[in-house]
Each structure stands twice: as C-alpha cells, then as structure tokens.
Amino acid sequence: MKLHSTRDGAGLSRRTRRLTNAVLAIGAVSLLLGVTACSSSGSTGGGANASLWGLTGGDQDQVEAPSLKEWNAANPKLKIDSNYFANDAYKTKIRTAVGAGSSPTIIYSWAGGTLNSYVKAGKVVDLTAATNGIKSKFLPSVFGQGVVDGKTYAVPMNAVTPIMFYYNKKVLAKANIDAPKTWDDILADVPKLKAVGVAPFSLAGGSKWPELMWEEYLVDRVAGPDAFNAVMAGKAGSWSDPGIIQANTMIQQLVDAGGFVKGFSSVTADSNADVALLYTGKAAMMLQGAWVYGTFNTQAAAFVKSGLGYTTFPAVDGGKGDPNDIVGNPSGYFSVSSAATKAQQKAAIAYLTKGVFDKAYTDRMIKSSQVPPIQGIDSQISAGGDFGTSVYNLTKAAPNFQMSWDQALPPAQATALLTNLDQLFNKQITPQQFSDNMNKTIGQ
Amino acid sequence: MTTNREAGVTRKTRHAGPSGWMAAPALAFFIVFAILPLLVALYLSFTNWDAISDPVWVGFDNWPKVLGDPVTITALLLSLKIIVFSWVVQTPISLLLGVFTAGRQRYRAILAAIFFLPLILSSAAIAIAFKAILDPNFGLGASLGLPFLNQDWLGDQNLILYVVVFIIAWQFVPFHTLIYQGGVRQIPASLYEAAEIDGANRWQQFWSITLPQLRYTIVTSSTLMVVGSLTYFDVIFVLTAGVPGSGIRILPIDMYITGFSANQMGQASVIAIMLCVIGLVLALGLTKFSGFTKMTSQQEGL
Numbered sequence: 001m002k003l004h005s006t007r008d009g010a011g012l013s014r015r016t017r018r019l020t021n022a023v024l025a026i027g028a029v030s031l032l033l034g035v036t037a038c039s040s041s042g043s044t045g046g047g048a049n050a051s052l053w054g055l056t057g058g059d060q061d062q063v064e065a066p067s068l069k070e071w072n073a074a075n076p077k078l079k080i081d082s083n084y085f086a087n088d089a090y091k092t093k094i095r096t097a098v099g100a101g102s103s104p105t106i107i108y109s110w111a112g113g114t115l116n117s118y119v120k121a122g123k124v125v126d127l128t129a130a131t132n133g134i135k136s137k138f139l140p141s142v143f144g145q146g147v148v149d150g151k152t153y154a155v156p157m158n159a160v161t162p163i164m165f166y167y168n169k170k171v172l173a174k175a176n177i178d179a180p181k182t183w184d185d186i187l188a189d190v191p192k193l194k195a196v197g198v199a200p201f202s203l204a205g206g207s208k209w210p211e212l213m214w215e216e217y218l219v220d221r222v223a224g225p226d227a228f229n230a231v232m233a234g235k236a237g238s239w240s241d242p243g244i245i246q247a248n249t250m251i252q253q254l255v256d257a258g259g260f261v262k263g264f265s266s267v268t269a270d271s272n273a274d275v276a277l278l279y280t281g282k283a284a285m286m287l288q289g290a291w292v293y294g295t296f297n298t299q300a301a302a303f304v305k306s307g308l309g310y311t312t313f314p315a316v317d318g319g320k321g322d323p324n325d326i327v328g329n330p331s332g333y334f335s336v337s338s339a340a341t342k343a344q345q346k347a348a349i350a351y352l353t354k355g356v357f358d359k360a361y362t363d364r365m366i367k368s369s370q371v372p373p374i375q376g377i378d379s380q381i382s383a384g385g386d387f388g389t390s391v392y393n394l395t396k397a398a399p400n401f402q403m404s405w406d407q408a409l410p411p412a413q414a415t416a417l418l419t420n421l422d423q424l425f426n427k428q429i430t431p432q433q434f435s436d437n438m439n440k441t442i443g444q
Numbered sequence: 445m446t447t448n449r450e451a452g453v454t455r456k457t458r459h460a461g462p463s464g465w466m467a468a469p470a471l472a473f474f475i476v477f478a479i480l481p482l483l484v485a486l487y488l489s490f491t492n493w494d495a496i497s498d499p500v501w502v503g504f505d506n507w508p509k510v511l512g513d514p515v516t517i518t519a520l521l522l523s524l525k526i527i528v529f530s531w532v533v534q535t536p537i538s539l540l541l542g543v544f545t546a547g548r549q550r551y552r553a554i555l556a557a558i559f560f561l562p563l564i565l566s567s568a569a570i571a572i573a574f575k576a577i578l579d580p581n582f583g584l585g586a587s588l589g590l591p592f593l594n595q596d597w598l599g600d601q602n603l604i605l606y607v608v609v610f611i612i613a614w615q616f617v618p619f620h621t622l623i624y625q626g627g628v629r630q631i632p633a634s635l636y637e638a639a640e641i642d643g644a645n646r647w648q649q650f651w652s653i654t655l656p657q658l659r660y661t662i663v664t665s666s667t668l669m670v671v672g673s674l675t676y677f678d679v680i681f682v683l684t685a686g687v688p689g690s691g692i693r694i695l696p697i698d699m700y701i702t703g704f705s706a707n708q709m710g711q712a713s714v715i716a717i718m719l720c721v722i723g724l725v726l727a728l729g730l731t732k733f734s735g736f737t738k739m740t741s742q743q744e745g746l
Contacts, residue, residue, distance in 0.1 A: 209687075263594070267599075268684075414705075419690065422690070426599070
C-alpha cells in the first residue's frame with residue numbers, strides 16, 4: 001500500500017507538472033498569436049489620422065515631409081501621418097497591404113498597370129468629382145495617366161521625369177563629333193568614339209530597365225505610338241509589329257557594333273555605375289531618366305557645369321514616329337484607399353487637392369531642380385536652371401508621352417518583357433524570338 | 445497489485461525523459477510559421493491570385509503550366525548545378541581546413557580566426573562587396589590594371605553561375621570548416637597513437653581514421669550544403685540588383701520573380717511546393733542512404 005500511495009503521489013505531482021507545462025505552452029502560443037494579430041490590425045484600425053506611405057530620398061526630404069509638416073500645423077483636424085520606405089521594399093509592401101485591406105489612406109503609385117489592378121479590385125476611391133477643380137492646373141498628358149475608364153483615381157504628386165539623352169561634351173569634342181541627331185549619326189559615331197578609346201554608350205544592363213529605354217524610344221521613332229498601343233490593348237500578335245522587329249534588329253546592330261560599354265550587363269543603376277561612366281569620361285553618351293540629373297549634381301557638380309550635355313532621343317530616318325515624342329515616367333501619383341474610414345478619406349482628399357502642388361510645394365520642387373507637371377510656370381522653371389527648362393519644354397511640346405512600358409503593362413507581362421529584352425541585348429534570342437515569346441504573354 | 449505495478453513500470457519507461465509538453469512552444473511555432481504557410485501555399489497553388497483581388501480557384505491549371513514551362517525546367521537544372529558544384533567545391537576545402545584548424549598550434553588558431561571572418565558578415569554585405577569588386581569598369585580589375593580580371597562576371601549568363609558558386613563557397617566554407625573542426629577534435633587521440641605505433645604515416649592516418657570517423661560530420665555538413673544551396677537566394681538577389689538574368693534563375697529566384705514581380709502567386713506557390721518537396725526528398729534521402737538515422741557508434745571497442 002505504501003508503495004502504491006507513493007506512486008500515486010508521484011503521479012499526481014507529475015500530472016500537475018504536466019498541467020503547468022501545458023498552461024505555459026498555451027500561454028506562449030496565445031502570446032505568439034496575439035502578437036501577430038496586433039501587427040496585422042495596426043495599420044488602418046488604430047489612429048484616427050489619415051496615413052501616407054511615400055518613398056525615401058530627395059522627394060521625402062525636400063518636398064513631401066516639409067509639405068506635410070505645414071499641412072498638419074495648418075489643419076489640425078485633417079492631420080496626416082507619414083511613413084517612408086525604400087523603392088523596392090515599398091513595391092512589395094504596398095501590394096500586400098492593399099491586398100489585405102490594411103493599406104495607408106494615401107497610396108503612392110506609378111499609375112499604369114498597378115493602378116489598373118487597384119481599380120479593378122475596388123481598392124481605391126473615385127476622385128473625379130473631387131479633382132474637377134484642380135484638373136486644369138496639370139499638364140494634360142500627365143494628369144491623364146491617373147484616369148482609368150474615364151474616372152480619375154490618382155493625382156500627380158511629383159516631378160515629370162522623361163528619359164533624356166545625356167552626353168559628355170569633352171569626350172564628343174575629343175572624337176570631333178556633335179551630339180547625334182539621327183540613328184545614322186549614332187552608327188557613324190560609334191567607330192569614331194571607339195578610336196579614341198571610349199565606350200560610345202553607357203548602359204546599366206544589369207538592372208535591365210535601362211535597356212527598356214532604348215526599346216521604347218526606338219519603337220516609337222520607327223513605328224510611332226500605335227505599335228505599343230496595340231500591345232496595351234491586348235491585340236493578339238501585336239508584338240510582331242514590323243516596327244518592333246526593326247527596332248530590335250537595330251538594337252542588336254548597335255550591340256554588334258560595340259555601341260555599349262564592355263560588360264554592360266554587369267553594370268547596375270542602383271550603384272550609379274552607369275552615371276559614373278559618363279562623368280568619368282569612360283563613356284560618351286547615355287540614355288537615362290531625368291532623375292539622374294540629381295545624381296550628376298551630387299557626384300560631379302563641376303562636370304554638370306562644364307561637361308554635361310542633354311537632348312532628346314535622335315530621329316530615325318523614314319520612321320513613322322514624331323521625333324518630339326518622349327517616353328519615361330510622367331509622374332508619381334497619390335490615390336485614396338477605399339478601406340480607410342470616411343474621416344481619413346476626407347483628410348486625404350483635402351490634402352491631395354489643396355496641399356499637394358500648392359505654391360510652396362511647387363516652389364520646393366523647382367528649388368531641388370525637379371520639374372512639376374504644372375501648367376504656366378515657365379518663368380519660375382527657367383529661373384531654376386537650364387535642365388529643368390529643357391525637360392519642361394520637351395514635355396510640353398511632346399505629341400505623345402509614353403509611360404515606361406514596365407509600369408504601363410500588367411506585372412506579369414512587364415516581368416516577361418524585362419527578361420526577354422535582357423536576352424535580346426545579350427544576343428541569346430533574335431528579334432523574331434523576342435516577338436514570339438512576348439506574344440505568348442498577351443492577356444496574362 | 446502485480447498487474448498494477450507492471451502498468452506503472454511501462455508508463456514510467458514510456459515517459460522517461462522530460463515531458464513531451466516541453467516541445468509544445470517549438471511545435472506551436474513550427475505549426476504557425478511553417479506548416480500553416482505551407483498549407484496556404486498548397487491552397488494558393490490551385491488558384492490564380494495577384495495579391496490584390498481575391499484568389500480565383502482554377503483547380504489543377506497551374507500545375508501543368510508551371511511544370512511544363514521551359515523556364516521552370518531550366519531553373520530546376522540550374523538549381524541542381526548549384527547544388528552539385530557547391531558540394532564539390534565546398535566539401536574538400538572545408539574538410540581540409542577543418543582538419544588543419546583542429547590542430548592546437550597557435551598559428552593555426554590565428555589562421556582559423558581569420559578564416560571565420562566571412563561567417564560574421566551578412567549576406568547582403570557580401571553581395572554588395574562582390575558586386576563592387578566584380579564591376580567591369582570600376583572594380584578590382586580596373587583598379588589594379590589587370591585586364592584578365594575585367595570579365596563580364598555578373599552579366600555573362602554562362603559565367604554568373606560559377607561566380608555565384610564561388611561566392612557561396614567564400615561565404616559558407618568557414619561554417620562547414622567549423623563543423624569539421626569540431627568533428628575532428630572529437631576523434632580520440634588513442635586511435636592516432638595506435639596507428640602511429642603500427643607505423644601508419646599521416647596520409648594513411650587521414651584516410652583510415654580521420655575520414656571514416658568524420659562520416660556523420662560529412663553527412664551533416666552535406667545535408668546543410670545541399671538543402672542550403674537549394675534555397676539560396678539573398679546573395680544572388682543583391683548581386684544582380686534584384687533582377688537576376690536567365691543564367692542564374694534558380695528555383696527560389698524563379699519563385700520570387702513569378703510571385704513578387706509578375707504577381708502570379710498561384711504559379712509561384714506551385715514552385716514553392718516543388719522546392720519544399722525536393723528539399724524534403726533530398727534531406728531524407730541523404731540521411732537514409734548514409735545510415736545517419738541509425739546512428740551506430742563509430743567508437744565501438746574504445
């Protein structure tokens with residue numbers, strides 16, 4: 001009996017111990033679940049203030065943050081909280097947040113395919129009525145990108161950045177040539193530049209999207225805007241347009257001629273290695289966005305004063321496209337989340353219509369040598385410098401402003417485009433194969 | 445009474461050791477962060493989902509689409525290449541370095557400390573450093589004036605796989621060296637003493653004592669290497685500025701591009717499940733065929 005009772009006692013203590021452990025374990029698990037539950041509901045639910053997610057960098061420091069500070073001080077009832085993220089991190093984060101219904105009140109995007117998918121899923125608010133009063137102050141080609149099926153869902157919020165044709169004046173002078181005005185000039189200049197030991201064109205092929213700039217301009221110059229419009233419309237076989245095949249043949253012709261810097265596929269844009277090639281005189285010319293002007297300014301201010309030239313992309317003889325057409329990023333855009341509360345939406349819409357691109361906003365932008373997509377500010381911009389004037393005039397004069405293809409197309413097609421384009425530049429596929437591969441992606 | 449006692453004994457033996465509840469937190473963690481996401485991925489693989497709208501059930505549509513896609517097959521082959529090359533490069537180097545650093549001499553301790561340096565660097569830092577070093581215009585070759593170093597290391601799609609294998613080795617050889625060092629130090633000195641008395645030279649000692657004694661260490665290290673190379677992602681991603689080319693689009697990269705660039709979460713989930721199955725098969729296969737699970741002692745009779 002004694003033995004028995006001891007065993008029973010031991011059993012009991014073991015049972016209680018097991019019970020304590022179980023409680024502990026359950027506690028740990030619920031703690032864990034509690035933590036995840038909190039973090040997922042945090043973004044929209046909590047604060048009564050509207051929220052905004054923007055990108056880190058020059059825009060944040062020089063334009064957005066000061067503008068929001070002023071706004072919050074002047075409108076204590078329409079306050080907006082802001083968070084800033086790095087470009088690539090933002091792209092993934094915002095998609096997840098919008099999909100999960102926990103996005104910030106004000107959603108930053110590049111319009112195009114992303115905005116279309118937000119609209120299709122009913123994630124953003126129709127701003128047509130709210131923006132009727134401010135519509136006319138924007139350049140129409142830029143404002144128009146925020147319109148989907150006749151309704152406005154996004155308003156422009158930062159600079160116009162077309163793709164510019166940059167060159168190093170000293171290097172061109174050394175080879176005794178002027179900036180090329182036609183495609184034939186380019187082909188003629190390549191051997192002359194190589195003879196003086198510089199690469200004709202700098203290209204950040206490792207980042208892939210800079211290669212797209214060549215494609216976009218050449219297709220426009222050869223075939224006009226219609227070729228890509230057919231692709232956007234989802235027309236079957238539209239990538240086989242003879243203009244697109246000719247443009248791709250020309251690209252490979254330039255690759256064969258040694259037009260791009262040796263090892264261009266290893267050069268990346270995020271480290272600004274392509275910009276450095278131009279200002280160090282290792283390359284003569286470069287096709288890049290207007291945004292790299294800021295990089296030139298911070299990394300090689302002396303070169304900007306004396307050696308940096310810029311113009312638009314050369315014409316192609318016999319091509320259908322207008323040489324005044326430009327491609328690039330019309331602007332960044334703000335939309336308002338449909339998941340936000342009425343009060344948050346009210347604050348957000350008030351800021352988008354009254355705060356964004358008020359006088360101070362525009363002035364700050366011009367001061368940091370960016371070009372706002374606003375009408376009738378010629379004199380202010382020319383006071384800001386030649387580069388801004390150039391960009392502003394090019395944008396105003398352009399019969400067609402093509403948004404970068406990778407932003408205009410739905411994400412699946414854009415991803416396939418960059419992959420195939422890279423193979424085209426590396427001569428792993430022919431122009432015909434490029435068109436065949438891309439035709440398969442239509443409708444995805 | 446007797447039966448009672450017997451029951452008590454069996455219960456006791458079954459519950460010998462710490463209570464099973466102690467595994468509960470780990471198990472809960474594993475279920476919430478590994479099993480549940482896996483089940484979600486399995487569900488998503490039968491849907492079309494762009495991460496914004498609601499998932500649309502499409503049944504088995506995604507599976508033949510992904511498995512029959514030449515891009516996936518190329519990715520699978522590239523993944524296998526990375527696994528094989530990584531193992532072939534890293535194992536001999538780690539093994540020899542492990543044996544070398546297991547020695548107690550001071551200069552070896554100093555060298556060991558230096559060898560382990562890459563281990564404390566983050567993958568992103570390593571990738572950024574190598575990207576700068578390998579830059580064809582501003583990198584090591586250009587600064588040292590050595591033209592043969594000016595290859596298109598990261599752009600040439602036939603070359604980049606080997607560059608990545610090299611960088612992985614640079615990063616992970618120290619780790620595996622550490623494993624081998626520990627393994628070698630556990631081999632009883634008496635074995636070597638006996639061999640020396642029998643007149644075995646160093647080479648014979650290495651072949652007949654060190655290598656066989658390291659059998660399970662080799663299995664552990666190889667499993668980590670194989671499964672690690674299968675899911676290798678970060679260095680490749682940073683090295684290629686987030687847009688890896690066709691020559692290095694291994695399965696995890698393919699999964700990322702399909703899921704997060706092309707926003708085809710359904711098809712990306714198919715690749716994720718594939719990766720999971722391949723990883724499991726490899727890990728189980730390695731441990732089974734090497735007799736690792738039986739864990740018989742290597743030191744019987746000592």
